Amino acid sequence: MSDFDAPFMFPEATKPDAGALYLELDGWEGPLDLLLDLARRQKVDLRQISILALVDQYLTYIERAGAMRLELAADYLVMAAWLAYLKSAMLLPKDQQEDPSPEELALRLQLRLQRLGAMREAAARLMARDRIGRDVFVRGTPEGLRTDRKTVWRSDIFSVIQAYGQVKARTAPRIYHVANRPVMTLDSALERVSAMLGVTLEWMEIRDFLPPHASPELKRSALASSFVAALELAKRGRAELDQDGAFTPLRIRRLKESVAHGLGA
Amino acid sequence: MSEPGTLERAVEATLFASEAPMTIDALAAHLGGIAPGEVREALAALAAHYLQRGVHLVERGGRWHFETAPDLAHLLRREKEQVRRLSRAATEVLAIIAYHEPVSRAEIESIRGVQTSAGTLDVLMEAGWIRLAGRREVPGRPVIYATTPEFLDHFGLASRRDLPGIDELRAAGLLDPVDDAFEASMRFDPDEAEEADEHGANLPD
């Protein structure tokens, strides 16, 4: 909606209360409606209508209503004021006119009346058509169409057997066999290394702690356990470790003063 | 009299029994996957057959149904089934929506020159004749309205092209906004036209 429409925007006509005004204006849904009705009384095509004559009719109508001491609704008065301005502008010499020219304003008013008129006529023709429930009727008691959905289930014997196999496989109690691998536990490594450290105060390589005739698998395990045991003893202050560099032989020897502390520290 | 074909009879029975108008696709599906083209042919044969009878087969917005012949209206009119009498405001709003759809409330109001009370659109919605048709992608994103298939049905229109006088109205530019019509008739510089708007708005204050 453009700004131009603003002066023509009024609340929809309310039901007449006891107000005498509405005895006169009740028939119209706002000023544009009244204007359209007045325009129709010129009995010419809305395109040929004389806006000046229309303005006069409106103002006369409003005046007469005022003379009958009716309270006029504000929107009708606003329209009256706007039309009075339009009329005076139309009567002025052309060269004194500003933009927009009164002709333009009049044309806009005319276009709006044409559009409202067209829709009013269209509405009337629409309502006059053969309408269902008034002029034409659909079947009084249609039986109705029903669609019952039925599910047909599909499966096959292999799926059933396979499902059963899976249930059995899934729920069968499971027995786990843990292979008995040759290992040296940390405890026994700790014992071995402690015992061997007690023999001498000299540096010994950690490899010397390994059982000499063990299988390669046990040797790997013994090496790892002995290394951890050596670290543990060093932590307890019972031994010290020494290594020249990465991957060089790791050596270990007993700390003399550690004798006093004992193993349980 | 030539005997009706099997499909013709099936379509006839289905539409007689249906509680609502049916599209060709719905008919085809209901009849167990008949080709829509065959259904269309059967409908054409049926419509021709019923043309001279007391009941007509009609298409409304792509949906088909039987209804009593319009020329028998005087015999059938019933008080108890009187259709709801619409207020003048409601009939105008309905016409504006039908001829301009989709259209926003502000656009309706600019044509009518009065505000539209909320109840007016509600009445039309409740009757099932108009529906919300999304939003206009302009500032404020106003809701826009359009008519429904039930509207075409109720007023006996095969499609919106059958709206009385719509072609003439369109040709006369009476379905164009005032601004467009104004510019067309003034062949005016649009900038000046905008200025004119502003002045127009300020004058009556």
Next chain:
Amino acid sequence: MSEPGTLERAVEATLFASEAPMTIDALAAHLGGIAPGEVREALAALAAHYLQRGVHLVERGGRWHFETAPDLAHLLRREKEQVRRLSRAATEVLAIIAYHEPVSRAEIESIRGVQTSAGTLDVLMEAGWIRLAGRREVPGRPVIYATTPEFLDHFGLASRRDLPGIDELRAAGLLDPVDDAFEASMRFDPDEAEEADEHGANLPD
């Protein structure tokens, strides 16, 4: 084709639109005081005309109305069959019932190791493959289930003894750890996997 007379068309439209069957007198009165004899003639002409159509004009206890031709009655209630594959959960339950019948729900659950939704058993009942087979005479008297002759039929079994035993299942690799078997089944039947959740009973709506 002879054109129907005015009265015939009026009677046709009136009966079409009427919400209840009408007697000849009611029709005569509705049509503005036509002689009942004329109405009777119109009805006879109409009934003859509709005899070969999809809709018939019939008299029931002195009242006339239109109804669907008897040979097309099936169009009013159409059954739409939808073929669906049994979900994984339902297949498992069915297999357990087949192998262990008669079996209670609690027993099924203890064999499957998961809870069984009521819908799963409903689906199998609906499919006609299992039936209630009484109650187990233990505390709580739980319902027990067994397979039906339709089950044997559908799965092509002469009797339940045709079901492969555990040893055969093992030999066929069907007792392999679930992961392997599951993957094998994925390759075998992709759409099964989609339904593989516990609630996959897929109740019809």
